């Protein structure tokens with residue numbers, strides 16, 4: 001077994017140019033840039049819970065790192081380092097090689113060094129810790145939202161959940177849409193450039209990445225900021241052709257796995273945010289407003305401006 005795991009480690013041995021001391025000692029040694037605070041996050045993916053056991057290993061390698069990078073993006077942090085721990089049922093060289101390709105494609109894209117990790121035999125489970133940095137005191141925190149802030153969302157939320165619905169046979173999708181949805185679910189794009197720009201240009205008061213669903217993650221901001229919000233469904237993308245509007249609204253508001261950024265900003269920044277959207281070639285949609293009220297209270301207006309009855313606020317892994 002030792003030989004097998006040596007083989008695995010070889011797939012993950014890469015240069016770590018931004019690291020004082022990389023893998024190979026008892027600890028890695030990391031040196032933050034002067035004046036920077038470290039942002040640290042960890043996330044675990046379990047086969048059968050977070051991904052299908054037969055998922056494409058290269059996509060899984062990307063996603064395992066991308067979901068952690070997304071948390072760094074949500075704070076406005078610049079990604080720097082990652083650690084990877086995995087339990088594997090067996091040491092399948094092809095599977096590991098493909099997983100490593102996807103993982104390092106994401107690491108190269110967002111300039112992280114893999115500085116350590118561990119492997120053991122067990123049911124397929126993957127855990128990444130990602131570390132980023134940002135100037136002290138300037139993080140985009142969940143508790144930073146203010147009364148009267150606009151609510152904004154990046155990209156097109158709902159596509160990842162729509163892919164899942166298609167895989168579970170709850171809808172059928174035309175080929176082009178299906179492929180866009182599969183990409184959103186399998187190889188999500190963490191919005192690092194957006195998070196950095198929002199923080200550097202002081203455009204946003206609070207941010208979160210949408211992993212559990214737009215309303216569920218919005219609730220986290222509202223509770224931490226002690227505010228209420230009104231979401232305007234009419235501002236978000238309408239149901240794609242051939243998709244039932246009830247299913248689409250569920251995907252849009254309660255579907256997880258999008259990794260778009262949901263952020264709040266003062267209305268004085270509307271033009272600057274529109275300019276940023278253009279510069280990043282990334283849609284940024286104003287979709288609601290925060291107001292004083294019971295912390296976490298939410299109302300959603302449908303496309304006619306009428307209140308919508310909410311059935312669920314997001315995907316609950318234990319539900």
Ligand SMILES: [Mg+2]
Nearest residue numbers: 071074209211
């Ligand atoms: Mg998050």
